[in-house]
Each structure stands twice: as structure tokens, then as C-alpha cells.
Amino acid sequence: MTTPGGLAEVRALVFDVFGTVVDWRSSVAAEVRSLGWPVDPPAFADAWRAGYPSAMQEVREGRLPWTHLDGLHRRILDALLAERGLTPPEAEVAELNRVWHRLAPWPDSVVGLRRLKARFPVITLSNGNVSLLLDMARHAGLPWDAVFSAELFGHYKPDPEVYLGAARLLDLEPQQLLMVAAHPSDLRAAAACGLKTAYVPRPMERGPGGRMASWTPSEFDLVADDFVALAGALGA
Template identity: 75%
Template sequence: MNAPGALVFDVFGTVVDWRSTVIAEGRMRGARLGLDVDWAAFADEWRAGYPLAMDEVRRGALPWTNLDGLHRRILDRLLAARGIVLDDAEAAEFNRVWHRLDPWPDTVEGLTRLKARFPVATLSNGNVRLLVDMARHAGLPWDAIFSAEMFGHYKPDPEVYLGACRLLDLLPSQVLMVAAHPSDLRAARAAGLMTAYVSRPLERGAGAAMAPWSDGEFDLVADDFVDLARRLGV
């Protein structure tokens, strides 16, 4: 493939380990508040609720709502289903766990190497403030933050991918989308972007099934971000 003019990255699961971070924070809060909760199941349900919440916006059942708002709606439902009552300040602070997710071990090194040659930016459904806070927490060296919030659409809507290309002043064929999720990459490819799959086998916990994909489906396949940098000659 041709050398990309810029790299854009999915964030949740690709750049950061959302599940382990949410579980750890849930256990910390549970110990402090005396809550008996299966925090691994809680984290999985919280994440699983987000595609359904986005669909509510797409169908018009909800007005445009950023990811913080969607996460809070899901959190409130999960707490109510377990009979847990938190005051608003406590619930709001728990909801901000998504702002302080920890990176995968290879993330910062790999991004730093890639940034030495290419512009690197987020392309995430996370809202701008969430992504800025996460970058500061995790030391993520982005050149730019691109969020679904900027385009009024969520991935995998094509407006998100094409909007990032437009802001980069590049053709879609000059932009490489990096993600650990085949569905995200397929949508980016349909919008004309190049694609790079990075394996994150622990995203949903040890032994969890990964979404299937086919050999040759994506332009690049890498074990992690350091391997991606090597494959791009950095």
C-alpha cells in the first residue's frame, strides 16, 4: 500500500484497556461503599449498552447525546437493576472512569514511534473532553483529537471517517485507520480509507472470543502498536 499521510485510531479497546480499568475502579468504589457486585460483569454490561444507546440516537428516540451522556444513562440503568443508589456526585465521578482509562503496555511507545513520521490522531466515538482527559491521564501523544461529537454522527457512520479526512486535508485513500475491531475497519474501508488491524486479544478478558476477520481483508495486520510502527518502517 502507499505510505499514509496520517494515521487515525479507534481508542476504546485499541489504544486503552477499558475493561481492566473499569473493573479496578468498580472494585475500589465497591470496597469503599460496601457494594457486593460482580465488577467484571458490570464492566461488560456497561460497554455492551453503548451500541444500543447510539442506535437510540440514530432512530431519533434520543436527541444527539455525547458519549459521556450515553455512558451515564447506561450506568444509571445498571445501578438501578442492582438496587444500588449513589448520590449524583458519586455517580458522575464513577461515570468519568471512561476519561481515565489506562493504555495497553505498547501504546505510548508505539504511538511515539509512529508520531515521529506520521500525524497521529484519535477517531473515536468518545467526546472531545473525554479524549483530552484520557490523553493527559495515559500520556498519549496525539497530534489531534477527532471525535464523533465534531461530526454529529457516531462510527460506523461514514460522516465520521470522511469528516476526519476533510479536517486533515487528505483524501480518504491517504488516511490509515487503525483499530482492533473488524467492523470499524470495514466501515472505514467502505469510506475509502486504508485499514490496519491491531490484535487486542485481552480486550474482553482472557479467553474471550474475538470478532472474526479474514486474511487479506485489511491493508496491514499487526500484533501491537510497536509492531505496527515496524511494519510502517518507523
């Protein structure tokens, strides 16, 4: 864990959620496995998640109208099923699409957030839609002070409107906001908008042997092993 520097101005923390706060891969794979479909559950989870960036790009380029994340997830899921020649009942597919509402947190997430919340407002800054994030918080016991979603801004991260919109809604200057994420690209985009950054690596996000994006400690204002360590570094 590195020692924080230049964070005296920070007044609130905003968090990426998928992969940073919750373990999407294990959660999705477990539900796919329970359905008994003739697929490899972890590989199916990976393929589902892999369709997400290109789906967002379709929205950015105007090839799709604004579509919240539940809608994008369903488009990707339908395509995966078609590619595999699978035709499960509609009710089963619709229920699986909502698996993203009930993802399990990493073991340190809830206790770490509670500690951080004692000192700072803790807020989501996610591409997930509001209803998804609310359901997830209730399912996983995540103690958010507020839920900020790309849906509020009509833009998906890493568009600057999301990071700057969060600062605006909190009536803060960008440098008074600390973005916490397990993804260097998210943090780089936040830093380009003037936010402070905290990197919390999640080496198991993509399972055993999963590749992590390259990064250097000097890129971020703070690096911590998990949310408990992050709380300690910030004096919470």
C-alpha cells in the same frame, strides 16, 4: 505481522481508542471494585460497555437527540444501577461515570504511538467526546497530534460521516488516511469509505477467554501484533 501493501499514499493515521489504545475493561473494573458495590466488577464493566451500541442506535434513529458519549455512559450506568437496586450517592456515581476519562493504555500504546508520530500525524477517531479524549490523553500520556471525535461530526462510528469527516478535516483523500483499530467492524466501515486499514488485535480487551470478532488477514491492508510492530511495518 503481515507486510504492508498499497500504503505509499498514506499521510496520516487515525485511531480507534476504546479497546485499541486503552484497556477499558480492566480500568473500569478496578474502579468499580474500589467502590465496594455488591457487584462483580468485570461483569459490571462488560454490562456497561454492552449498552453502548444500542444507546448510539437510539441517537441514530432520532429517539434521542445528539448525546455525547459521557451522556450515553451515564444513561447506561443509571439503568444498570436501577436493575440491581443500587442507590449509591450521586457524587459517587458521577465520579465513576468519568472513569472513561482515565483509562489505562495497553503496554505498547505510548511507545508505539511515539514511534509512529515521528513519521505520521497520529490522531484519534473515536466515539468519545472531545473532553473525554483530552482527559484520557493527559492521564495516559498519549501523544496525539489532534483529537477527532464523533462529536465533531454529529455522528457515531460506523457512520460514514465520521471517516470522511476526518479526511476532510485533514485535507486528505480517504485513501491517504490509515485507520487503526482492534475491531474488524470499524475497519470494514472505514474501508467502505475508501480509507486504508490496519488491524491490531487486542485479545485481552474482553478479558481472559473473551471472544474476538472473526476476520481474515486479506480484509485489511496491514495486520500487526501491537503498535510497536505497526511502527516497524510502516518504517517508523
